[in-house]
Amino acid sequence: MSRELSTIETFNEAADHILDLLSRLLSLNTLFIAVNDGRTNHILRAFNRTEPLVAAGTQLPLPEAYCSLVPNRRGGAVVIPSTRRHASASAMAVTDALGDRSFVGVPILLADGTLYGTLCAMDDPGYPVSDWELRTLHSMSVFLSYTINLEREHERERIRSEKLQQRRKQAEQRLKRLRERHRSAQARLTQSSDLLAMLSHEIRNSLNGTIGMTDLMQQSGTTEEQDFYLRFMEDSNRNLLQLLDNILDYSKLSDGEVSLEVFPIDLLSIVEDSVFLFASQALAKGLELLIEAEEELPLLYGDAGKIRQVLLNLLSNAIKFTESGSITVHIRSERLEERPGHLRVFLSVADTGSGMTEEELEQLFHKYSRPHEGKRRQEVGAGLGLYISRQLAQRMDGSLTADSMPGRGSVFTFELVLRAEPTPLVQLNHAPVAGKRALLLDGSEDLRKSIGKQLSKWGVFVTGSAEPQDALRLLAEGERFDVLLAEESFSSSPAMKELTARASASGLPLVLMAPIGGAKTAGAAASGLEPRTMLIKPVRRFYLIHALISALEEGAASRMS
Template sequence: MIQKLFFDNVVDAARHITDMLSSMLKVNTIFVASNDGKTNHILKAFNRDQILVEEGIQLPLQDTYCGLVSRKVVYISHTLTHPYTCELPVTANTGDHSFIGFPVLLQNGESFGTVCALHTPGYIFSKSEVKTMHSMAIFLSYVVELENRLEQQIEINDDLIQDHQQVTVKLDDLKQQKEEVDLQLQYKSDTMAILSHEIRNPLNGVISMVELLEPTPLNPEQRSHLDIIRKSSHTLMEMLDNVLDFSKMEAGEMQVDMELFDLPALVEESTYLFAAKAMERNIEIILEIEENIPILYGDTRKIRQILINLISNAVKFTQKGDVHIQAQVLPESNSDEVSVKFSVTDTGIGIDDQQLDQLFERYVQVHNKQGQYKGTGLGLLICRQLVELMGGQIIVSSIKGKGSTFAFILTLPRHEFSVPTFRQPILQGKRMLVVDDNDKALQWVSRLAEDWDIQLSQTDRIEEMLRRLEKGQSFDVIMLDHELVATEKQTVIRQQIEQLQQMYGIPVILLTSVGMTMDPTLRTWSKSVVSKPVRRSYLMNALIFALTDTKSNTTPSS
């Protein structure tokens, strides 16, 4: 007894084929067509992103791609330029694509139709895709034979079973390949965990030694350096955790933790980790944090990781000039949420426009052609994923040879806590002269002075400062870049400054870089030393001390 066919007609079979192929192949368009030698009829079609083929359409066979598929497989990489397809009306309507078509042939040699696919121009179909589509074309021919020749039902059923077995074997192969990929991913994950463990052991030793050194007698400069070692060690430990979290992000398992935090303190701490490195490279780090940023909720660990990565890159790729870190509240902020823009701008080597799109791809290092800059090529990818995970966006702009700006914007919930004020009555109305040859550093100090109601005068030359003092201009405090008076050639200038400072009793605050060795004679006539990048709270404390202290001329370094 002949059993009932699984498919009631050819159209149902075509639907099954397009469904199967659309789930197995990732191409844009798959369709099944029949023809009578003159007219081509689209039985079923699947379009993923762009609608190229519509079901039910009938066109003259000679005006279609299917007309090229008669006895063998036809593959065309660019329909817009191929001589057989460039002038067809269908090409004018759909544009340039890659095309592959398989004939559906009956046992008597006649052509029933085609199984075809369209994808992006130049796309090369893999062996597995070709085999799969070939199998589906054969499968359709069997279904047609079943409808046309019921007397050959048993024979055709055997063929269908054989085809089904082929598909099953293919699915088994795909399943095995997936298992192998999963094993490889697991191996990489285990390797990363082992490496993390091996790095943690010596790092824990460093942290333990720091903890043992902290209670011992240390001078202020040593204690400052030890504090940087401690923070750097803890930051590296967090970075190890974040590298392990990368796999969670890929799997969609990473969560955002919300906690109260002080944004200015977070930015300052992240920046200060690179102060010593910047000094070694003879570049300046400049902080500019908007005043009155409220207390916010956010994932501090992720924000810190993004900042550290961006600042590290800026310092790495900058040979001269400065790195400028900013944090500002955007105007569109409301009563419940605050949009904050973090920016890291450098004067480094910059990036070609053609390479900007590659920056956030996995394992891409656009500056590592000669192996000069080391890295994993994962840092910016992790930054982008973390920013997007927190609902933000990351932006990059760059000019080759002039520098780059990396910025990210986060919208964070606001807390009702009031923002602690930095305004102090003792500073209001005071006259301060700042001498620094870095325009951005002057701008930041000028911004702080304005916030604190200090009357500020500024210059980038020592000679101008001396001229003002000799002319009798009065100042309550002078802030002086240490490098302008640090060399032996400037001994005479230092003596002039000291004489004028003693004559008028003006306290001097020196600006220096973290870890810089200072001439002891400079400390004898300076009230305080503030390290760059200038932190708001450190500078305020130094100013208050300089304006109120009457017992000594020196104070510990900030």
């Protein structure tokens, strides 16, 4: 019994099925299927009804087989009523062996038209082959063609699958080797990181010790030449400490170990603390450090450590490349309509330093970039600070940009989006100072503008003066003030002594402003200055308003006594 077509998977199975089917449909004596390789004709399957003319397994040279007479084209067929009378068949040895026979053959073709084999039939000479029989043979040859093409496609798929499996195994082996190498490299990296951490700790301890001893030596009464050497040593030590920090930060960024912490932060205090850390360096170079906040900031949520790190790097660069003038940190924010409950905060560090060209700006945030190299002898470092700062800003979904022109200083803007509470963090009670008049005496125009702007927000009427003589003139002209804020550096000026004497006589309280490490209260007192309050620069707004309130209260008490 023949197999169902749905279970036929190979050409041999199809050949058995076709011969079985044809043997029942046709009355021909012999049916067979042959394949050839272009040289040899091989009988693959054969059916003989009565007389055994063809046997499976028989092989003949292709030119000596009747199958060689079958046309190599679709729809082609050869019908030979008598092999003895056929010009080509009569000369073949097989005709002598089989005697006179009738022969019918149709081609079995591959998908590309190549002849794979033949489906043939034989009978007595003169057998009348009908059109129906010939069409049936053609139909069966097409089915065999489909089967062999399908089998070959399956074979190709099997080979492809085996190759894919082989490649997969090879890939898995490579992946296994890579993982082993990665583990080995990770172990070496961990050892290197541990070694780097240990060495950095030891180096940091030594540097901090050297910095501390240098500070003590500077306070021990040294000559001008020794002071120069000590300052150079201190700058070198601080630069080495910053370089060490940058190397460690770069290592963490490269290893992907930098994670963000989101906690409530007081951004203005972070800025004030960061600026205050550079007060002594600014004093050594005669620079003013200023903070300008456009508005009271609410409680924000972010990574205080990362924000401080970026800000410290910007301040360090600003001081390094500014020889005179001022460095101002501007703080402003704007609400985001698309993200309720969030603020876009801008922290800008503006300096009056040497500035940069467009070419230098393009190199600025690249690794190991040092666009100022050669301009300043003091410059040291690996060129990683700004690269690390930008990477940290981007990790916080922010950005870090720079704007500069040669000779006009630089502005670095650190922008980030932070979640915010709806109300201000600190509500300073500025009602006691509202409506008061202040005389602000300082030689720095930038400082007068900065403090004047803050006092004006609190409702204080500010009059600025660059010299004690100007302040004396204002008092002589009958100007009335509630408080005098004066720079401590004027303490030795005769005009300042006269000014303080007149202020004391009229009950005008004095608030003395001095840079950190530069406050010489004893010298000020010896010069006749007796301030109600001492303000340390950079001036913090919290201390400023309390200094004003304290001075105003004492001034009022003095006038009443």
